[in-house]
Amino acid sequence: MHNKTLAQISQDLQAGEYSSVEVTKHFLDRIKNLDGQYNSFITVTDELALTQAKAADELRAAGNANEWTGVPMAHKDIFCTDGVRTSCASKMLDKFIAPYDSTVADNFNKVGAVSLGKTNMDEFAMGSSSESSFYGAVKNPWSEEHVPGGSSGGSAAAVAARLAPGITATDTGGSIRQPASFCGVTGIKPTYGRVSRFGMISYASSLDQGGPIARTAEDAAMMLNVMAGFDKKDSTSIERDVPDYRADLNKSVKGMTIGLPKEYFSSDLDPVMAQTIQDAIKEYEKMGATLKEISLPNTNLCVPAYYVIAPSECSANLSRMDGVRFGHRCEDPKDIEDLFKRSRSEGFGDEVQRRIMLGSYALSAGFYDAYYKKAQQVRRLIKNDFVAAFNDVDVIMSPVAPSPAFKFGEKSKDPVSMYLEDIYTLSTNLAGLPGMSIPAGMINDLPVGLQLIGNYFDESRLLNCAHQFQNATDWHTKTPTGLK
Amino acid sequence: MSLDTNQVLAIADLSRLQIDEKSITEFQTNLSNVLDLVDQLQAVDTTGIEPMAHPMDAVQRLRADVVTEVNQREKFQKIAPSTDNGHYLVPKVVE
Amino acid sequence: MEWEVVIGLEIHAQLATKSKIFSGSSTEYGADANTQANIYDLGLPGVLPVFNEEALRMAVKFGLAIDAEIGMKSVFDRKNYFYPDSPKGYQITQLHEPIVGMGHIDIDLGEGKSRRINVTRAHLEEDAGKSVHEGFDGQSGIDLNRCGTPLIEIVSEPELRSSKEASAYFRKMQSIVTYLGICDGDLSQGSMRCDCNVSLRPKGQEEFGTRTEIKNVNSFKNVERAIEVEIERQMDILEDGGSIKQETRLFDADKNETRSMRSKEVENDYRYFPDPDLLPVIIDEEYVEAVRSTLPELPEQKKARFEAEHGLSAYNASVLAANREMADYFEVAAEIAGDYKMAANWVMGDLSAALNKNEISISEIPVSAEQLGAILKNVKGSDISNDGAKEVFSAIWQGKGAGLENPVDQLIDQLGLKQVSDTSAIEEVVAQVLADNPKLVEGYLNTPEDKRAKAIGPFIGATRKAAKGVNPQVVMEVLKQKLSELG
Structure with a gap:
């Protein structure tokens, strides 16, 4: 049952092959039996899930079901879920029982989906390896020695380990695409403003965007249909109709122009990775797409611009974690300053503290123009590169990351080397464009993803390209060796 | 750009973080390395480029002036570290 | 320095x-x-x-x-x-x-x-x-x-x-x-x-x-x-x-x-x-x-209008215009009274004093602008004296007008504040007073012209004693007329 895709489970439930309670129990059992190995969940809401599943079965019996009724899924532990701990993988929020639902969680509740629990991640979504979680690192189901990527490592690992057919995630600089690539699953980061950020704990407000991780493009489309949409509770949400993301899946890619940024395929790129990606792109040529070299001249500025903007925004976003109204509070504070400082230092891990300090520094008097303002100007240059490129091409393709999954501890000691992991994914967040990762090959028995970058609001085209690739290849059906 | 110990401590203070003695050097090194990385920005000519705060260049939407929230104090204070008589408690703040 | x-x-x-x-x-x-x-x-x-x-x-x-x-x-x-x-x-x-x-x-x-x-x-x-x-x-x-x-x-x-x-x-x-x-x-x-x-x-x-x-x-x-x-x-x-x-x-x-x-x-x-x-x-x-089309008249504009249209002094105009409710109250009362200067003096004088004494704001005042207007209209028409107006004002303030259909007029009657201004009625009373006080008349007639103004006082007192609520100004004029007829 767990090898079925979300779309298949939805069909089976509609056909009465099994009940929601049965499929929910099946996944809950799998999590219980196998997740000790992966640590991909922080909280499993078994009781709640079974209650939802029962209600779903009753709805179906009454003839009031839709395609989502009773379908199991899970949420990254960054989405607030009313009455359920929402920790962001931080000690700071270890006891934070969210008193409200994020719009994304609410949307899934409304369509009658069943939530199995909350998945592990890098603390406050800051990281590319899911090693910084207060609840311990997530293991890559393909190899115990390797990281699952981050920050949505728990979501990607759990989908890869067949612990849930589809899981929500977020992407601020590659946090959906890079773990999807490392774990051999499919993930899409939509256009900025497409998915409501209300109730999604902010890391960097102008870059954060929610999206799904699933096994196939079709499943991702099905999830995005629930996640996307205008939300009046989020000022940055875009008021624009949401198409049915499954409608275009079967379109031909014939005649489509694919842009290949020369800066992404420079001599710095590992030749094996380059070959793997080129091979994948050849599939599109076979299907009738044409390739075109393009230039994104400011690519080398993405990492520096990102590591000014994201820390600056996060330094303010995380100020509310002060030990006064919720979250961790230190023992016996001697005065208010002591309460703030010790609560925060005890509550936050090193990487979070580093980014807060970096942001405080970049925004501080005398440095604002040199750092923050400069980075925002460079951000426009980066966006302009893409706007120009999309005059000539329909979709851009590239590697997701410089390498397949790296080993635990390999980069966590040196933040800069970790930051450079995001070199191919950051630009889409800075520009606000949609990006996707689909399984496209293997290197040293580890999966490798192909990144698809689309024009604004062109998610349907990305999903279409991904689906066509998945019709022609079987990378997305590969199972981690030894998976039960 | 490299930061000295006092700068690190000043930034930590501004951020309301308490850094213990033995991690100062590590923070100092790591933060300095990141600043070296971001200093690449300084070489870029951005004359006349409008800073971009938002990817979409969209405009603020307005909310009607209507009271939509009801009192949920009890629910919210359940997750608070310390409350008394409806107030959140903190060590005495005096002017 | x-x-x-x-x-x-x-x-x-x-x-x-x-x-x-x-x-x-x-x-x-x-x-x-x-x-x-x-x-x-x-x-x-x-x-x-x-x-x-x-x-x-x-x-x-x-x-x-x-x-x-x-x-x-x-x-x-x-x-x-x-x-x-x-x-x-x-x-x-x-x-x-x-x-x-x-x-x-x-x-x-x-x-x-x-x-x-x-x-x-x-x-x-x-x-x-x-x-x-x-x-x-x-x-x-x-x-x-x-x-x-x-x-x-x-x-x-x-x-x-x-x-x-x-x-x-x-x-x-x-x-x-x-x-x-x-x-x-x-x-x-x-x-x-x-x-x-x-x-x-x-x-x-x-x-x-x-x-x-x-x-x-x-x-x-x-x-x-x-x-x-x-x-x-x-x-x-x-x-x-x-x-x-x-x-x-x-x-x-x-x-x-x-x-x-x-x-x-x-x-x-x-x-x-x-x-x-x-x-x-x-x-x-x-x-x-x-948004501009929704702007009300502002204090500055109101002040200028009070000076130009109602002939108020710059000082009175600025005091009254400073508070929108006060200004509105003033205008309503003045309009009814038909006398802007009198209304201004009243609002800035007796009314403000009463507000201060009771420590309340104009929005809480127990006398409505319409009622004050009606009171002042009676003063303007010489139907009551200024002292009478104060009495009615204070009576309404104390709630004595409660339940009355037309509190201002009814209280004027109840309190007997109505002045007699009818000249022929007053002439009769004056004729009687002069007839009753021959010595006073003689004394008056013997008073030199330039000191007669003072000597008229006792006649006024006697007239008002004989007929309550007579308008003192009318009494004065009638007395002067009658006495001059006598010599």
Whole structure:
């Protein structure tokens, strides 16, 4: 049952092959039996899930079901879920029982989906390896020695380990695409403003965007249909109709122009990775797409611009974690300053503290123009590169990351080397464009993803390209060796 | 750009973080390395480029002036570290 | 040395919206602690701000009222600082692109004199919560009900030159915001608060001296007092050859002194940056014109009209126009009375005295403008005397008109205040009085012409004794006529 895709489970439930309670129990059992190995969940809401599943079965019996009724899924532990701990993988929020639902969680509740629990991640979504979680690192189901990527490592690992057919995630600089690539699953980061950020704990407000991780493009489309949409509770949400993301899946890619940024395929790129990606792109040529070299001249500025903007925004976003109204509070504070400082230092891990300090520094008097303002100007240059490129091409393709999954501890000691992991994914967040990762090959028995970058609001085209690739290849059906 | 110990401590203070003695050097090194990385920005000519705060260049939407929230104090204070008589408690703040 | 005082004020005015600036929580004053603090106001993880259209409209209205440039694009920034009453660890405000730019107001300096003061800017921001220091066993209690109440911070140019000018400026701002209906202007509830920037410089010097900022002064009187003691303090230091430290100070009204607020000194790097959860607010000419069309007549315009149309003195006009309710009351009463000057004297005299004595505001007055108008109409028509008018006014104030269909007329009757002004009736009475007092008449006739005015007094007394409620002016005229007929 767990090898079925979300779309298949939805069909089976509609056909009465099994009940929601049965499929929910099946996944809950799998999590219980196998997740000790992966640590991909922080909280499993078994009781709640079974209650939802029962209600779903009753709805179906009454003839009031839709395609989502009773379908199991899970949420990254960054989405607030009313009455359920929402920790962001931080000690700071270890006891934070969210008193409200994020719009994304609410949307899934409304369509009658069943939530199995909350998945592990890098603390406050800051990281590319899911090693910084207060609840311990997530293991890559393909190899115990390797990281699952981050920050949505728990979501990607759990989908890869067949612990849930589809899981929500977020992407601020590659946090959906890079773990999807490392774990051999499919993930899409939509256009900025497409998915409501209300109730999604902010890391960097102008870059954060929610999206799904699933096994196939079709499943991702099905999830995005629930996640996307205008939300009046989020000022940055875009008021624009949401198409049915499954409608275009079967379109031909014939005649489509694919842009290949020369800066992404420079001599710095590992030749094996380059070959793997080129091979994948050849599939599109076979299907009738044409390739075109393009230039994104400011690519080398993405990492520096990102590591000014994201820390600056996060330094303010995380100020509310002060030990006064919720979250961790230190023992016996001697005065208010002591309460703030010790609560925060005890509550936050090193990487979070580093980014807060970096942001405080970049925004501080005398440095604002040199750092923050400069980075925002460079951000426009980066966006302009893409706007120009999309005059000539329909979709851009590239590697997701410089390498397949790296080993635990390999980069966590040196933040800069970790930051450079995001070199191919950051630009889409800075520009606000949609990006996707689909399984496209293997290197040293580890999966490798192909990144698809689309024009604004062109998610349907990305999903279409991904689906066509998945019709022609079987990378997305590969199972981690030894998976039960 | 490299930061000295006092700068690190000043930034930590501004951020309301308490850094213990033995991690100062590590923070100092790591933060300095990141600043070296971001200093690449300084070489870029951005004359006349409008800073971009938002990817979409969209405009603020307005909310009607209507009271939509009801009192949920009890629910919210359940997750608070310390409350008394409806107030959140903190060590005495005096002017 | 002769010193020149330089004062600039920053006034915070709470906008009278129903809900908060970025959330749907109520802004009502006086609710139980934290019952109006919801997920947004508590700054819970994941919440996002959405801007209240009414706060925008009110701010634009204010800008138009002070003839200011309106920010067609305004941007919200985060001002970062940690304090337990600031739940997000930053305040949403407007730094570089405020909604209201340079404008000006005219302040009233008494005796009809006024002076123009430029207003640098006014920006939108959210209010903070409150800390309560008593009753929590040595700890502080935090109430976040006020968090997110919309404010406009109105910043003046440093053009005020005395404590009197400063309080006149504050008063004028209160008058304007209440006229506009964008703030209730209640200083005692903190709806309006004032920070005073004060510095001294040698007379003739262009460069400003070092200033201090006195935070949160909460009454007109205290603005004057705080500034006066601060001027004195600074002058003492400067005269002694010392220098002023730029700092934030607090006014202690009980001790009548200002003192340094050390806790604020560490907070000087606010790390402002545009709030990424909010987008630029863009308005167009059409919007501005629509708001302009809703502007009421403002104190300045009203004052000018009172002078021109109703012939009031500059002083009376400015006093009456300062308070919109008072001005409205005056106009209604005057219209009915048919005498604007008399109504002005009454409102500024007896009515204001009664309000002060009872410590109530014009909105709570038990005598309606229509009733005062009716009373004064009787005076105007000589149906009652001015003293009679006071009696009716006071009777209605005390509730004696309750249940009466037409309290003014009925009370005049009940209290016997009606004056007899009918000449023929009075002639009869006078004829009788003269007939009854031959000696007095003889005495009068023997009085030289130039002293007769005084000698007429006893006849008036006798006439009024004989017939209660006669109009003394008519009596006087009839008496003069009759007596002159006798010789």
